[in-house]
Amino acid sequence: MTINNDMIVNLKFKNFRSYYDEAEFSMLAQPSVYNSGAVTTVSLSDGSELRLLNSAAIFGANASGKSNVIYALSALSDMVRDSLSYNQTYHIPLRIPYGFSLESQGLPTEIMIDFTVGDKRYQYSLIIGDAGILVEELSLYNKEKLDLVFKRSRFEDGNFELKLGSGWLSPTVELNDLMLLNNQLLLSWMATKEANGLQNVADYLANLMIQTPEKVLFTGPSKIAEEFFDECKSPLYRRFTRLMQIADLGITDALFQRHDDSDFNFPSSVPAETQKVFIENNRWEFNLVHKMDNAKDNCILPLALESEGTKALFRISPYILYVLENGKFLAYDEISTAIHPSLFRLVVSLFHNPKSNPKGAQLVFTTHDASVADYNSLRADQIWFAEKTKGRSELFSAQDFDDVSINVPFEKWYRSGRFGALPQFGSIDFIFE
Structure with missing residues (x-):
């Protein structure tokens, strides 16, 4: 399909969490018609076209670093969205250098993201040191x-x-009185200025939808409902x-x-703030309908009594359906x-x-489940690996493998160890010596 859309093209980062050397992750599709539904063609104002993947999977053992690709995106998005609220002492979320080298502690963290917004393609990069934003x-x-x-650069x-x-699109924006702290972004500031040509750029990066285990932990059913199902007759709900x-x-x-606030009753001894938190966490009541054995009557079960798999689908599917409806980006760890x-x-x-x-919505996810790449469901250019060597x-x-075609039988090759990125366990005897 050919559309104009907001999509991620490429991501690079260096000296962040478990990555000492530069890591590169790309959503550019290889020139192949195999599984063409996994590719969106984006037409740009300069006359060029990009073929971008709609999904990509990152595989690897526990603690291999696959989640840190998601964390890099999350930290960048959070910073673009929130940096104007940082005070002088606020720690930049992207500044988590590689921890197993004394040398890396003094080196800057670098990140670059290549993306399209509308019919334009941008490249945004940051270099961050202990003293704040360097570039x-x-x-x-x-x-x-x-x-x-x-380009905003910091001197010693x-x-x-x-x-x-020459690409500056905001001639009416006055920059003479620009006052930013060393941990605040000019792009965040530009998002607050009307009709400057860069608001959509800042908005795209600030609103990447990213789910990490920490965010999932604090995203209960009520929060999901408030975000996605406020109108239960909406197409998303159906x-x-x-x-x-x-x-x-x-x-x-x-x-x-x-439930309205009036539906909740508390003893007078319960503090008002506690009541407020309880109400917000329980404002929505969820029940799933099942057919009974006679195939005529229904059995209504609260979500709490459903299986963990059903609860997991309940957590994931609203995000999936939302980004599909709106052509957005979702990263899910x-x-x-x-x-x-x-x-x-x-x-x-x-x-x-x-x-x-x-x-042209995009999904990037980490998983241990190699079967997702079986049955011709993923192209080889959608498949990525994280592997840790000496920390x-x-x-x-x-x-990156010379003998891999676009339709490689991935699952069998991966499980056989041909791609690496598998856990290597020690001897069970060692535990009980």
């Missing part, structure tokens, strides 16, 4: 050439130099209930009820936890079907 740079692609938009004395290039129906879980419908492999493949396949993904993580693609 912040945004460039605009003009075919294969990069036109500088702005703590002062900053701001350089504007698609959610239909997904639950076709997932072979025995579910025929999903019933949501939103350990997405397949508690979900049956066949159901997991179904969820991923939604991004490869023009009917379910007409706007340092390395990120590589299935395409």
Whole structure:
């Protein structure tokens, strides 16, 4: 399919968490018609086109560094969104240098993201040291050439130099009185200025949808409902209930009820703040409808009594359906936890079907479940590996292997160890010596 959309092209980072050397992750598709539904073609204003993947999977053993790709995206997005609220002492979330080398502690952390917004392609990069932001740079692609938009560089004395290039789109924005702390981004500041040509750029990076285990832990059913199902008659709600129906879980419908504050009664001894937290966490009541043995009557079960797999699908599917509806980006760490492999493949396949993904939404996920790449569901350029050697993580693609074609039988090769990125266990005897 050919559309204009906001999509990630490439990500590079260095000296971040378990990565000492530069890691590169790409969503560029190889020139192949194999499983073409997994590819979206983006047309740009400079006359060029990009073929971008709609999904990509990162495999690897525990503690291999696969999650840190997601964390790099999350920290960058958080910083673009929130940096104007940082005070002078706030620690920059991207500044977590590689920890197993004294040398790396003094080296800067670097990150670069290449992405499209509308019909333009941008490259945004940061270099961050212990003293704060050293370099912040945004460039605009003009075919294969990069036109500088702005570059903000910090001198050793703590002062900053701001350089504007031919790609600067904001001639009416006054920069003479620009006052930013050394941990605040110019791109965040530009997001607050009207009609400057860069608000959409900042908004895209600030609103990447990223789910890490920490975020999932604090994202209860009520929060999901408030974000996605405030109107239970919406298309998103209908698609959610239909997904639950076709997932072979025995579910025929999903019933949501939103409670008003007046529905809750507390003893007078309960503090008001405690009451408020309890109400917000329990404002929504969730029940799933099952057919009884006689196939006529229904049995209504609260979500709390459902299986862990059903609860996992309940947590994941609203995010999946939202980004598909709106053509957004979703990164999800350990997405397949508690979900049956066949159901997991179904969820991923939604991004490869023009009917379910007409706007070119993108999904990047980490998983241990290699079966998602079986049955011709993933191309080789969608498959990535994280592997740790002597404490340092390395990120590589299935395409890096000379004998790998676009339709390689990935699962068998991976489980046989041909790609590496498998856990290497010690002797059981060692535990009991």
